[in-house]
Every structure is written in C-alpha cells, then in structure tokens.
Amino acid sequence: MLKKLFKYEWKYFWKIPTAINLFLIIITVIGVISLTSPFWSLDIAGMDIMLGLSIFFYILAIAAGSIAVTACIAIRYYKNVYTDEGYLTNTLPVTARQIILSKLSIGMLWSLITSAVVLISVFSLVYTAILSYQEMDIIYEIVQEFPGFLKAFKEENGISFLLFLLIGLIQLLLSTAFSIIKMYTAIALGQLFSRHKVAGAFLWYIGEYVVFEIITSFIRNFRVPSFSSGLFSIYISAGFYGSFSDFLLPSMLSSILFILIFGGGLYFLTEHMLKNRLNLD
Amino acid sequence: MAWILSADKPIYSQLVEIIQIQIISGKYKAGDRLPSVRELAAEASVNPNTMQKALAELERNALIITQRTSGRIVTEDTELIQKTQTNLASEYIKNFFRTMKELGYSSDEILSLVREMAEKEYTS
Amino acid sequence: MEALAEIKGLTKVYGNTLAVNHLNLVIPRGRIIGLLGPNGSGKTTLIKMINGLLTPTAGSILINGCMPGPETKAKIAYLPERTYLQSGMKVCDLVGFFQDFYEDFNKDRAFSMLSALNIPFTAQLKTLSKGTKEKVQLILVMSRHADLFILDEPIAGVDPAARDYILKTIISNYNENASILLSTHLITDIENILDEVIFIRDGQILTHMPVDAIREEYGQSVDAYFRRVFAC
Numbered sequence A: 001m002l003k004k005l006f007k008y009e010w011k012y013f014w015k016i017p018t019a020i021n022l023f024l025i026i027i028t029v030i031g032v033i034s035l036t037s038p039f040w041s042l043d044i045a046g047m048d049i050m051l052g053l054s055i056f057f058y059i060l061a062i063a064a065g066s067i068a069v070t071a072c073i074a075i076r077y078y079k080n081v082y083t084d085e086g087y088l089t090n091t092l093p094v095t096a097r098q099i100i101l102s103k104l105s106i107g108m109l110w111s112l113i114t115s116a117v118v119l120i121s122v123f124s125l126v127y128t129a130i131l132s133y134q135e136m137d138i139i140y141e142i143v144q145e146f147p148g149f150l151k152a153f154k155e156e157n158g159i160s161f162l163l164f165l166l167i168g169l170i171q172l173l174l175s176t177a178f179s180i181i182k183m184y185t186a187i188a189l190g191q192l193f194s195r196h197k198v199a200g201a202f203l204w205y206i207g208e209y210v211v212f213e214i215i216t217s218f219i220r221n222f223r224v225p226s227f228s229s230g231l232f233s234i235y236i237s238a239g240f241y242g243s244f245s246d247f248l249l250p251s252m253l254s255s256i257l258f259i260l261i262f263g264g265g266l267y268f269l270t271e272h273m274l275k276n277r278l279n280l281d
Numbered sequence B: 001m002a003w004i005l006s007a008d009k010p011i012y013s014q015l016v017e018i019i020q021i022q023i024i025s026g027k028y029k030a031g032d033r034l035p036s037v038r039e040l041a042a043e044a045s046v047n048p049n050t051m052q053k054a055l056a057e058l059e060r061n062a063l064i065i066t067q068r069t070s071g072r073i074v075t076e077d078t079e080l081i082q083k084t085q086t087n088l089a090s091e092y093i094k095n096f097f098r099t100m101k102e103l104g105y106s107s108d109e110i111l112s113l114v115r116e117m118a119e120k121e122y123t124s
Numbered sequence C: 001m002e003a004l005a006e007i008k009g010l011t012k013v014y015g016n017t018l019a020v021n022h023l024n025l026v027i028p029r030g031r032i033i034g035l036l037g038p039n040g041s042g043k044t045t046l047i048k049m050i051n052g053l054l055t056p057t058a059g060s061i062l063i064n065g066c067m068p069g070p071e072t073k074a075k076i077a078y079l080p081e082r083t084y085l086q087s088g089m090k091v092c093d094l095v096g097f098f099q100d101f102y103e104d105f106n107k108d109r110a111f112s113m114l115s116a117l118n119i120p121f122t123a124q125l126k127t128l129s130k131g132t133k134e135k136v137q138l139i140l141v142m143s144r145h146a147d148l149f150i151l152d153e154p155i156a157g158v159d160p161a162a163r164d165y166i167l168k169t170i171i172s173n174y175n176e177n178a179s180i181l182l183s184t185h186l187i188t189d190i191e192n193i194l195d196e197v198i199f200i201r202d203g204q205i206l207t208h209m210p211v212d213a214i215r216e217e218y219g220q221s222v223d224a225y226f227r228r229v230f231a232c
Helices: A002-012 A015-036 A047-082 A096-134 A138-157 A161-190 A197-220 A231-240 A248-276 B011-024 B037-044 B048-060 B078-102 B107-123 C043-050 C091-101 C107-116 C130-142 C160-173 C187-193 C211-218 C222-229
Strands: B064-067 B071-074 C005-014 C017-027 C032-036 C058-063 C076-079 C148-152 C179-184 C196-201 C204-210
Touching: A002 A096, A002 C091, A015 A047, A015 A096, A047 A096, A047 A161, A047 A197, A096 A138, A096 A161, A096 A248, A138 A161, A161 A197, A161 A248, A197 A248, B011 B048, B011 B078, B011 C211, B037 B048, B037 C160, B048 B064, B048 C211, B078 B107, C005 C043, C017 C043, C017 C058, C017 C204, C032 C043, C032 C187, C032 C222, C043 C058, C043 C148, C043 C179, C076 C130, C091 C107, C091 C130, C107 C130, C130 C148, C130 C160, C148 C160, C160 C187, C179 C187, C187 C222, C196 C211, C196 C222, C204 C211, C211 C222
Parallel strands: C032 C179, C032 C196, C076 C148, C148 C179
Antiparallel strands: B064 B071, C005 C017, C005 C058, C196 C204
C-alpha cells in the first residue's frame, strides 16, 4: 500500500514544483548568459545600480522559489488530507502512518531537488562571474587543492572529510524532514479550531517556530550551534568557538539527536491527530 | 403489465398481483422459466428481498414452481391459471361495484350502465 | 451470522450542539436500508463516524467486529455527499486508482457502467459537469464488491434517467452478505428499493422498521409517513 501511495503522490504532485524549479533554472541560464555577454563591461551611467538591482531581484526570485515549493508541500498535504479530497484519502484502506510517510517523502524529495537547484544556480552564477571578470577557474582551483584540503581537514578536525559529508548528509535529510513535519503538525493542530483552521495552522506554526528558537538558543549556551540550519552554519559558527576539532563531531551529532527527539515527537503528534482525532468538516 | 406501484399498499402484494397478471395475459406462459429474482427486481426497480417475498407467495399458491435444475417456472396447470384469472376478475368486479355503490347506483343500474358502455364501444 | 455493523451509545458533540445523541443501531447483512431525516438531523455525522472521518465523542462502532480503521475501510464503499476527486485526474486514472487500492474493485464493471452513462474515459475531471462527477463517483463506489455500501445523498444531483440507471445498478449489485445504507431526503424515488427505513431526528433514531410494515400498519407510503412524523 505504501508503494502505491508513493506512486500516486509522485504522479499527482509534480506539476507546480517542476514549474517553480524550471523557473529557477531559466533565471539561472539568463544570468549566466548575461554575465558572459559584454553588456556588463559597457561604461554606462547607472551600471552599478542596474547590477545591484539585478542581483537583488535574482536573490528575491530564488528565495520566492524556495518558499513557494515549501508552501506547495504544505498546501498539498492540507488539501489532500484535510479538505474534500481528504474524504477519499482518509477512506483508503491505509494507515495514518502510510499517508504521512508517503507525503513526507515526496515532499522531502521536492525540497531537496529545489535546494540542489538553488545551490547549483548560485554556484554557476558565482563561477561564471569569477571566470569572466577575475579570469580564475575556481573548479580548477578546487580540484587542484582538494587532496591537500582533505589532508588538512583530517588533521585539523580529527575526522575525515568523507565522514563529515556523510554525517552532514544525514543531517540534511533529517532537517529537511523536520522542517516539513513542523508544517504537518501545525496543519494537524490547526484542525483543533472549530473555524479558521488554516489561520489556526499558521498560529501553531509560529508557536512551534518560537518554541524551537528558544530551545535552540538555550542549547546554544552550551556551545552548540543552530540545529535546523544545517551543515554550513556549523562550519561557520565553528570559527566563532575556536577549536573546531573538539567541536565539530559533537555538535553535528547533538544536532541530529535534537531533530530525532523533537522531530520524532512532532511526527507522533501528527500521526496521533490523523489517526485518533480526525474531524473533517 | 408494467411495474406501476401505488404508494399506499404493501409493495410485495402489488408485485404478486402484477406477476399474476403477467402469467394470465401470457407474458409468461404455462411451463415458461421466469427470470431470476435479481433480474425481476431490477426490471421492477424494487428491492430483491421484496421480490423474493412476492415470488414465495406465488409459490405458496402453486402458480409458480421452483425446480432444482431450471429455477422458477410457471405452473403447467392451466386450470389453476384460469382459476387465478377468475379470482382476479371477481376481485376487480367487487371493487368496481363497491365504488359504484358509493356513487349511489343500484346493482341493476350498474349493470345497465355497463351494458350501455359495452355496446357503445362495440359499435364504434 | 453476526451483524454487519453494531453501533452503541454513539455520541458526537460540536461545541454546544449534540449532533448525534447516544445512538444505538444494528445493521444486518443483506439489506438495503434508507437513512431518512430532515436536514441537520445527524445523518451525515453518523455516516462520517462510521467511515472514520469524524472521531466520536463517546460510544463505539464495530464493523465486522472491527473499529473504524484500515480493515473496515477495505470493506466499506463510501460515497460522500461532496466531490472528493482531484480535478487534475482523468476518469480512467481514477479507475486505476480504485483498482490499486481496493482489492474488491471490479474494473470491467466500472468501465461498462461508464459507457452506459456515456462518460468519456479520457476526460479530465475538471471538464465534467457536477452531475457527471457525481455519477463517476457513484460508479466507482458501486463497482466495488464491498460488505457495506454507504451512500450519502447518491441521487440528489443527477437527472431522472441516470437516477433510474443508478437504482437499477444498486439492485443488481446487491448480494446477500452486503448491505446498503442510503441516506436521502428524496424518499419517493427510492422507497421501492428499500427493505427497511431508519428515521433519524436530533441525532437519535425515531423509527427503524421494514417498508412494507409501515405500509401495512399505517396504510401509507414511507414518504407520506415521513411527512406526517416530521410535520412542522
């Protein structure tokens, strides 16, 4: 049954996320083409402002795209489970867990695809810009420096870069799932309101956000960086705490632990609400 | 005879009557096999259990016989069919007389009215 | 044989309203049962609780001895009073969907009913009229070989010709282990196909008796009797 749910979730939830990602790719291609064109080298008044505006709108579009995909994932869940469509979804001979897991995994897939598109987009623009204007090939540089970097990384941090990537990947998957589960839980709890259930879901979401921020900042006092924002922030914040080697592994593992505990808690709350507290209008 | 059912009488007794008429009028002849309960129920747009009840009633009157091999058939006893026809006829006539008497006619008046009507129909 | 469904002390409270009030009901096998009552009497609330779409405030529901859950959903074919289809789907996709999820679904029966009602297989649902969508949903539900069919207002929105076809479909789908619970306020149209009727008011069962018993006892149709009982 889970397999069939995956199949249909994939089949009926791809159009809008695909469109958004295509939009991001098109923007990137336009950016790359314009960067390689001689246009930006022209000596026209106001060029700086134009460049600034272009970058601003690019960042805006990328942010809007990512948020739109996230919103789509939440809307899909809400519509398919808690509105008229829920009359079919919730009378299929499947468990609440199967329903949530099928939607969660397809949601994660789209979330990851979008993140990858955004990363590739930013990288290709930066790469093109550096290549065109600094005449430096950073891919070449990275490949050249890589063996040395691996060695240095291991010496400095006490773990191999591969292990670091692996743990980072697990953390990425978990934090993606966590961010989606947070929305599902808010939607489920929004159903407790007798009216304005969508507004209720927003309230719960804000509530969750505040609570997790408080918990995170509380734990941060114990020298652990922000949990939900992933690998990159740990790497950066490590700098602020000095000694990276004592810090990296415990902080990543505790971040994973944090998501497992709180994400797991939210998941079971969501499942409980769907299984034992369903009240469709 | 179409499956027209009135609202105030039990459905099954109306079904019994309609099937009797279908047999008398020769839609189902002596020895013919009847359609299944489900087919008859669908044809009449009635509940299969109700149709079943009606057929059971007809079986009790021996107008219909259940055979192990070929399902339900109409009785081959033509005398019984004739008798059913007479019974139905006398029932209708009784009802007719009752209604006419409610309108204030005597038996003789009713008879002469009927004769008059019959002749008119015959000549036209 | 054990009853198909057993409902005991079922209660549903919305805020200050008592939608279903300590309701007891046994649904036997092999019956076509009409669930009749004025608007707001609790028909739909009862039906949604049997299907697990609403959580009862109190009381119990057992279908084939199981509480509402995946096991009972596999045995109940439910037609809600609203459209639950995703508009991006095609008619034939939906048939595939039902085939995938319900083991008791008969694809050939669905396609033959769709052609009988001239519904194009490849049409997108959003291009179909409301009445046609209702027909599609009903066909999907009636193409199952379920134990309990629960049809909430199945004939309200369709034309008389389709209504006749649908009633005939219900009759010919009938089998002695299955029961059909049919909620409606259009009693006259369906009266002849019912075994028994349940009158429900203020979330409680007022009457539960065979149709012919009502006709014999009161000398009037269920429709007339209903109007008398619920006269304002």
